[in-house]
Amino acid sequence: MSDTRIAFIGAGNMAASLIGGLRAQGLDAKQIRASDPGAETRSRVQAEHGIEVFEDNAQAIADADxxxxxxxxxxMKAVCQDLQASLRDGQLIVSIAAGITCASLQDWLGARPVVRCMPNTPALLRQGVSGLYATAEVSSAQRQQAEQLLSAVGTALWLDQEQQLDAVTAVSGSGPAYFFLLIEAMTAAGEKLGLPRETASQLTLQTALGAARMAVASDVDAAELRRRVTSPAGTTEAAIKSFQGNAFEAIVEQALQAAATRSAELAEQLGK
Ligand SMILES: NC(=O)C1=CN([C@@H]2O[C@H](COP(=O)(O)OP(=O)(O)OC[C@H]3O[C@@H](n4cnc5c(N)ncnc54)[C@H](O)[C@@H]3O)[C@@H](O)[C@H]2O)C=CC1
Ligand SMILES: O=C(O)[C@@H]1CCC=N1
Known part of the structure; x- marks a missing residue:
């Protein structure tokens, strides 16, 4: 990445996270450009990251690798169709859009090297995780460039099949929202049990953070960690029995299936 030039089309939340990650990794501001129709958005990324910004997408990609x-x-379709005439051979396209296939991108942009990724919002804190899929046109040097880009904001994992990105979207792309929902529900339940809201919130948040850190650091799996919390005939067992009596695993499976199905539907609808 030492001399790679990167242009971002769209400078919203995910782009700003990636730009922040690249800058934190030591990429020079001169190596990064971004374009966005929003004047405020442009000013924000320019002020925060010191990069050059453009209203015109074609200008932003002029020297980009x-x-x-x-x-x-x-x-995405309209953006790609506008960009197509300004692309040079050898430029790598990296898409982070949910549910837009490589075939659609190559249909709109020509048969170019494309890496399709699914990051997630913890990228804002460089705690993200992404799935990546590369088309046959992508060289090994370009694979490395894409991996380094996504690694700047967390963990980057390659996939063998593009279709697996629907599952990645269901698990980790949308995943932060599921944990936020659990945090909301546990906070509300704690309040109903008689705790002040702020106390219930702090207890829930620190428990989520502690449990995630334990699960990441542990050499045993989550099921074993759960067993270690669960005393025979104790309080955790009572709660887990209640969750499982209400088909917790099936609810989670159905929710992720719904997200994966929606990802495939988006590809069908927006790929035309
Ligand atoms: N938010 C999330 O959790 C995740 C989002 N994504 C994907 O990342 C992509 C961006 O999402 P966010 O950053 O959350 O959205 P965002 O709305 O914050 O950013 C999109 C930006 O694109 C700009 N834009 C609109 N039309 C444009 C054009 N013609 N040319 C250039 N820029 C234009 C908008 O002004 C906006 O600043 C989406 O495709 C989404 O599917 C992927 C993983 C997770
Ligand atoms: O909800 C969505 O469609 C996007 C993709 C993953 C997270 N947000």
Whole structure:
């Protein structure tokens, strides 16, 4: 990455996280450019990261080795069709949009090297995780560039099949929202049990953080960690029995299936 030039099309939340991660890794501000129609968005990334910003996407990609498509899936087709004429051979396209296939991107941009990724919002704290899939046109040097880009904001994992990105979207792309939902529910339940809201919130948040850190650091799996909390005939067992009596695992499986199905549907709808 020492002399790679990267252009971001769309400078919203995910792009700003990636730019922040790259800058923290020591990439020079001169190596990064971004374009966005929002004047406020442009000013913000320029002020925060010292990079050059553009209103015009074609200007932003002029000297780029890597072009990161960080717009919403719904505008991707129009953005690509506008960019197509300004692309040079050898530029790597990296898309972080949910549910936009490599085939659609290559349909709109030509048969170029494309890496499709699914990051998640903890990228904001460089605690993200991403799945990456590369088309056959991507060289090994470009694979490394894409991996380094996503590694700047967390863990980057390669996939063998593009379809697996629907599952990655269901597990980790949307995943932070599931944990936030559990945090909301546990905080509300703690309050109902008689705790002040702020206390219930702090207890829940620190428990979530502690449990996640333990699970990451542990050499045993989550099921074993759970067993270690669960005393025979104790309080945890009562709660776990209640969760499982209400088909907790099935609820989780159905929710992730819904997310994966939606990811595939988006590809179908927006790929045309
Ligand atoms: N938010 C999330 O949890 C995740 C989002 N993603 C994907 O990341 C992409 C970006 O999402 P966010 O950063 O959350 O959205 P965002 O709305 O914060 O950023 C998108 C940016 O694109 C800009 N934009 C709109 N039209 C444009 C155009 N014609 N040319 C250039 N820029 C344009 C918008 O002004 C906005 O600043 C989406 O495709 C989403 O699917 C991927 C993983 C997780
Ligand atoms: O909800 C969505 O569609 C996007 C993709 C993953 C997270 N947010």
């Amino acid at each position: 890597v072009i990161v498509l960080a717009v919403k899936p719904q505008v």
